[in-house]
Amino acid sequence: SHKIKNITIEQILTHTSGLPNIWKKNFIKPQNDSTELTEFAQKLKKEKLSYEPNVQLSEKTYSNTGYNILGLVIERVTGQTFSNYV
Numbered sequence: 001s002h003k004i005k006n007i008t009i010e011q012i013l014t015h016t017s018g019l020p021n022i023w024k025k026n027f028i029k030p031q032n033d034s035t036e037l038t039e040f041a042q043k044l045k046k047e048k049l050s051y052e053p054n055v056q057l058s059e060k061t062y063s064n065t066g067y068n069i070l071g072l073v074i075e076r077v078t079g080q081t082f083s084n085y086v
Contacts, residue, residue, distance in 0.1 A: 009073065011053050012066035018049035021063035034081050037072040044069070 011017040028043055030036035044065065055061055071082040078085050 007053055007066075009070070012070055015057050015062045015066065016054055017063070017066050018051045018053045018055065018061075019044070019063050019065040019069070020047055020050045022047070022065050033083060037068055037075060037082060040068050041072050 007017045007019070012019070022044065028036070028039050030039050050063070051061060074085055075082050
């Protein structure tokens with residue numbers, strides 16, 4: 001129902017971004033490890049938010065989807081794949 005829009009890193013870290021809880025392994029079949037998070041983010045752009053960002057954290061709002069996006073942020077900032085960075 002809600003469209004994905006500007007979401008902050010803080011909202012992702014605190015599970016208040018509204019991102020749907022999608023398991024990466026069931027959502028994409030990546031070409032290779034180095035493009036996995038980019039492919040995930042591209043497909044995620046077509047999804048709708050589960051709720052508006054900044055809704056109070058609860059069992060219902062908890063979503064690990066954002067942590068895949070945070071991995072992509074790390075890749076973009078460091079210029080390395082997430083697995084190499086870690």
